[in-house]
Amino acid sequence: MPKAPHNHLSFYSVGISYKKADAGMRGMFALSSTAIENLVDDAKKGRSPSLAVISTCNRTELYGFASCADDLISLLCEHSHGSAEDFQKIGNIYEGDAANRHLFLVGTGLDSQILGDFEIIGQLKMAFRRSKKIGMLNAYMERLINAVIQASKRIKTETRLSSGATSVSFASVQYILNEVEHGNEKRILLFGTGKIGRNTCENLIKHTHNKKITLINRTKDRAERVAGKFDLIVKDYAELEEEIAGTDIMIVATGAQNPTVAKNLIVTNRPLLILDLSIPRNVDMDVSELENVKLIHLDELSVMTDQALQNRNRFIPEAKEIIETIITEFDTWQESRKFAPTMLALKSKFSAFKEAEIKSNRTKINNFNQEQADVIADRIIQKIAGHFANHLRDEDVNTQEAIELLNKVFKLDAQHLVLHE
Incomplete structure (x- = not known):
């Protein structure tokens, strides 16, 4: 773990x-x-x-x-x-x-x-x-x-x-295409132009080719930026009630923490479909009391998948195989990370041995070459450390037991066994 x-x-x-x-x-x-x-x-x-x-x-x-x-x-x-x-x-x-x-x-x-x-x-x-x-x-x-x-x-x-396409915003468009007769000709009001709202707008244009879409956002300039991309109409937030009265389909994606649409905002008797794509709910449940209103929440949309979405189940094994491959690579990194501090401490211990021996023999050996001694000793240390590292990487080796043995044999300083990030 x-x-x-x-x-x-x-x-x-x-x-x-x-x-x-x-x-x-x-x-x-x-x-x-x-x-x-x-x-x-x-x-x-x-x-x-x-x-x-x-x-x-x-x-x-x-x-x-x-x-x-x-x-x-x-x-x-x-x-x-x-x-x-x-x-x-x-x-x-x-x-x-x-x-x-x-x-x-x-x-x-x-x-x-x-x-x-x-x-x-x-x-x-x-x-x-x-x-x-x-x-x-x-x-x-x-x-x-x-x-x-x-x-x-x-x-x-x-x-x-x-x-x-795969998303809640796409599911809302699929619902309009599958459940609303002549959905591409209906007047649509999109309330909220955050990320979900923008994606919904793009999917509406792409899949319904409906240009009778009006955007309203509390911050009008954000709605105007989205509308400009698709040449759509933008109305002021103050006109929300009036626009609801004249629309056939309302998509709500304001991302607010409390409901932004309630029964008192709906003053029309004409049929109105409201799709609420927000969590928490941005449409108050009291709108369902109106006989002319049909309210659909994103949880309901998510189960109304088309055949293309159902076909995706066939590709789950392929996806999971890719995940397993990458998890294995991550586990290998994780395992090597366990003994990295030990290897650092071990190299530090070997380097201390080297320094002590060089210091001891520097005056005892004629024409002692410090530079050559350092190079040779460092190469030997690297090779020995490499053997230990390969041993710790061996899948048949209990890494924790091997680490504890190295620590005991070489009396490695416990503080070196903490891997600092």
Whole structure:
């Protein structure tokens, strides 16, 4: 089991996901960008030496080192609206190799609500980059996320798991195409132009060729930037109620922490389809009380997959084979990392032997050549150390027992056995 370089901490993945937590519960544990920053800053005050946090519509998870999982669970609960009691019912805890494997499955889209969702790897990159920037990413986790990124790239290029579009935003477009008659001719209002909103807009244009799309965002200039790319209409936030009254389909992706659309905003009796792509829910459930409104949440969209998505199941074995290859490479690095401090201490001990012998014989040998003695001794030290390293790499050798034997035989200084990052 991998240990952190400080105080024998273990690597954990703790969090909640769509698998056991419904939209309401995911909303309770959801973290805004500010909340994530505060959580990591809090962890930096002695609660974890290395931590990365991700919060998406499908999951909120912490990846990091701690003395026990409860330390990370406490951080999550303190900075979200979730409770420890709720977490016990719907939370996931992975430790050591299991945590590594879980991160690989998440990062490659195999654990996504929509199989093959490759947007998640970008969100993971951002999370780990954010931690590295403030000194909260150790060498172990940096190596791990790079391995996950490598696996994601290989799966995307070497398998057809990523064929077609894969995301919640694409699922919403698929729903319109499959369930709404003449969906490409309907008036569509997109409320919210963050990442999900932008992706939804792009998928709408690409797959429906519908140009009757209006964008509204609290910050109008952001909506205008998106609209300019596709030559769409932008309206002021103050016109939201009026625009809802004149639309056929409303897609909500505001990313707010509280509902932004409620029953009182809907003043029309005409049929209205509302697709809520947000966690927490951005559309109040009270809109369902209106007979003319049909409300669909992203959890419902995610199970309405087309044949192309179902066909992706055939490529799961290929994807997992790639993951296993890269996990094996990571495990090899991890194993070598265990004895790296011992090898450093051993070389230091040999160098001390060398210096003592040279000093002792410098005056005893006529025409003693210090430079030649250093070169020869260093080569011998390198060859002996190489033999020890090869022995420790041997898969038939119990690495920990061999390390302990070397430490005992050569009386290596215990402080050299800590690998500093």
